[in-house]
Amino acid sequence: MNIQKSYQTEGPCLYLVPTPIGNLEDMTFRAVRILQEVDLILAEDTRKTGVLLKHYAIKTRMMSFHEHSSQAEVEKWADYIHVGHSIALVSDAGMPLINDPGHPLVQALLAISLPVVSLPGANAATTALVASGLPANTFTYYGFFPRNKTEQVQLLNMIGKREETAIFYESPYRLKQSIQQIDRVLGPETNIVIAREISKKFEEYLRGSCQELIDYFEKNALKGECVLLLRPSRLVSHSKTQENSDLSYKDQVLALMDEEEISAKRAIKKVAQAMQVKKQEVYAAYHDLNLDRKD
Numbered sequence: 243m244n245i246q247k248s249y250q251t252e253g254p255c256l257y258l259v260p261t262p263i264g265n266l267e268d269m270t271f272r273a274v275r276i277l278q279e280v281d282l283i284l285a286e287d288t289r290k291t292g293v294l295l296k297h298y299a300i301k302t303r304m305m306s307f308h309e310h311s312s313q314a315e316v317e318k319w320a321d322y323i324h325v326g327h328s329i330a331l332v333s334d335a336g337m338p339l340i341n342d343p344g345h346p347l348v349q350a351l352l353a354i355s356l357p358v359v360s361l362p363g364a365n366a367a368t369t370a371l372v373a374s375g376l377p378a379n380t381f382t383y384y385g386f387f388p389r390n391k392t393e394q395v396q397l398l399n400m401i402g403k404r405e406e407t408a409i410f411y412e413s414p415y416r417l418k419q420s421i422q423q424i425d426r427v428l429g430p431e432t433n434i435v436i437a438r439e440i441s442k443k444f445e446e447y448l449r450g451s452c453q454e455l456i457d458y459f460e461k462n463a464l465k466g467e468c469v470l471l472l473r474p475s476r477l478v479s480h481s482k483t484q485e486n487s488d489l490s491y492k493d494q495v496l497a498l499m500d501e502e503e504i505s506a507k508r509a510i511k512k513v514a515q516a517m518q519v520k521k522q523e524v525y526a527a528y529h530d531l532n533l534d535r536k537d
């Protein structure tokens with residue numbers, strides 16, 4: 243067990259410092275002070291953070307630290323703190339570690355009982371959530387919306403069984419397709435909110451049903467950074483196909499044949515429909531054919 247009393251002991255530590263997600267004013271006094279006082283700032287992109295430091299006249303030395311930084315670098319910075327220095331970790335925007343680099347460094351420090359102090363501040367997901375109008379007390383943040391269709395269907399089926407708001411980061415260029423997929427799995431009445439360009443000049447919230455958003459995208463294209471939030475309008479009925487969606491295709495077919503007493507042909511068709519994949523793919527998996535398949 244590790245007990246950290248962040249403000250009762252003097253000494254070096256790692257500060258996780260959130261930075262603005264668009265509006266440079268969204269820095270706390272404390273975040274600015276910590277960036278001024280630490281021995282070193284580790285930044286995901288030193289050029290981007292350089293703009294912020296210049297704006298606040300912060301002269302602290304800065305080094306690069308990103309998702310491809312090696313374990314050797316992680317250990318080097320853990321040692322640096324161990325011998326008495328403090329570091330502030332920042333990402334390009336928002337809260338470090340939230341779909342941004344830093345987790346291995348936090349782990350390395352906690353492993354040797356060095357303190358990690360997180361400062362409150364800007365984050366796109368929670369900022370969007372509280373203005374979305376969707377219930378904010380129960381939510382799950384899933385990071386970027388999956389690109390793989392099978393993963394999309396499995397995840398949406400799971401979300402459909404939970405009474406909570408789901409939050410995703412998503413590229414504006416994939417939003418339309420993602421919402422169409424949400425429509426197929428969770429239905430046209432699903433509540434959707436898109437929070438775009440939060441805290442920037444063109445900030446906008448689009449709130450509506452899946453169907454309304456799809457209609458909107460027929461005539462409009464979006465640009466900029468987006469958060470996609472959804473809340474199922476009703477809990478998805480737990481059909482056997484959905485309950486089985488974590489299984490391999492072959493096991494899903496076998497389970498359906500058994501549960502619904504239907505033929506393999508019919509079960510293959512149902513699984514393919516539910517998983518939004520071609521029948522041939524499920525057929526090949528069921529018959530152990532040597533194709534590129536899921537099981």
Ligand code: SAM
Binds near residue numbers: 263336341411412413
């Ligand atoms: N660490 C960041 C945070 O705390 O929100 C998230 C970093 S993640 C790599 C970047 C994604 O966050 C973008 O692709 C977008 O989906 C979302 N995002 C960041 N800034 C945003 C903004 N101003 N408005 C809407 N979404 C934003």
